[in-house]
Amino acid sequence: MAPEHPPLIPHLHSITVSHYCEKVRWALNRLQISYSEENHLPGFHMFANFKRGGSRTVPCLFTEEGIIPDSTAILHWLDQQVEPPLRLFPNGENREEVVALEQRFDLQLGPHTRRYVYFYLLQQPGLARELLSQKGPANERSLLPLLWPALAVMMRKSMNITETASQRSLAKIKAEFDFADQLLSDGRNYFCGNRFSAADLTFAALAAPVLAPAEYSVPLPDLSRFPAPLKEQISHFRNRPSGQRALQWFREEYRSMAHRPPNP
Numbered sequence: 001m002a003p004e005h006p007p008l009i010p011h012l013h014s015i016t017v018s019h020y021c022e023k024v025r026w027a028l029n030r031l032q033i034s035y036s037e038e039n040h041l042p043g044f045h046m047f048a049n050f051k052r053g054g055s056r057t058v059p060c061l062f063t064e065e066g067i068i069p070d071s072t073a074i075l076h077w078l079d080q081q082v083e084p085p086l087r088l089f090p091n092g093e094n095r096e097e098v099v100a101l102e103q104r105f106d107l108q109l110g111p112h113t114r115r116y117v118y119f120y121l122l123q124q125p126g127l128a129r130e131l132l133s134q135k136g137p138a139n140e141r142s143l144l145p146l147l148w149p150a151l152a153v154m155m156r157k158s159m160n161i162t163e164t165a166s167q168r169s170l171a172k173i174k175a176e177f178d179f180a181d182q183l184l185s186d187g188r189n190y191f192c193g194n195r196f197s198a199a200d201l202t203f204a205a206l207a208a209p210v211l212a213p214a215e216y217s218v219p220l221p222d223l224s225r226f227p228a229p230l231k232e233q234i235s236h237f238r239n240r241p242s243g244q245r246a247l248q249w250f251r252e253e254y255r256s257m258a259h260r261p262p263n264p
Ligand SMILES: N[C@@H](CCC(=O)N[C@@H](CS)C(=O)NCC(=O)O)C(=O)O
Pocket: 015, 018, 019, 020, 021, 043, 046, 056, 057, 058, 059, 069, 070, 071, 072, 106, 114, 158
């Protein structure tokens, strides 16, 4: 007998351009999990989340089993929905290392790439508004020009976006790329073991603001529109070994591996 209600597919609340949301989208696509997505503009996302009992931040995933308010917790939950050979956190000996690296990049890379790039974007309101309002409800997009001054102040305050802090963040990003280059320096294809994992996905997704990959699921502006110092740093990071690898993962590992033979 058919169930009374078909199971609900996970519903993702996102800020379209957010790299933490890209991390979750990547996992959903990779694991071939059907989902719906509700894009919001920054600031408005909170009201949408609160209305459904969710968290302040996005990504926030609404599932039949409850609300999952953090990208790492979401990745772990998604992983449990698929068969072990497809999982992003392997069950074998590399598991602890993958868990630790995923956490590390989440805390030590994600906030810094975001702050560094926003420092420049907020100086170009036209470009910033264009980038932030590519998707999302029409009312939010139409209110954006009016609310922009207040929103820009709020973003600067909540992410501590100052010149000094952005330079500190740049140093932290370089330190994480040093660490990642070092891990890859023995010629391995992935950070842990011989297959793509949550560690690789998290590094690539959260490094994306300083790599501007063509495959990012939201079209990013042409580099020629970025201010010179940001453009220079993007070229620098794109040429680092770990930057090259992250760009390769965006090209080759974004989609499902269901059609490929599982790794041993
Ligand atoms: N550790 C959290 C970080 C999420 C986060 O910082 N999300 C940002 C978007 S990139 C956000 O919602 N910012 C708006 C706010 O803090 O109100 C995660 O992994 O989900």
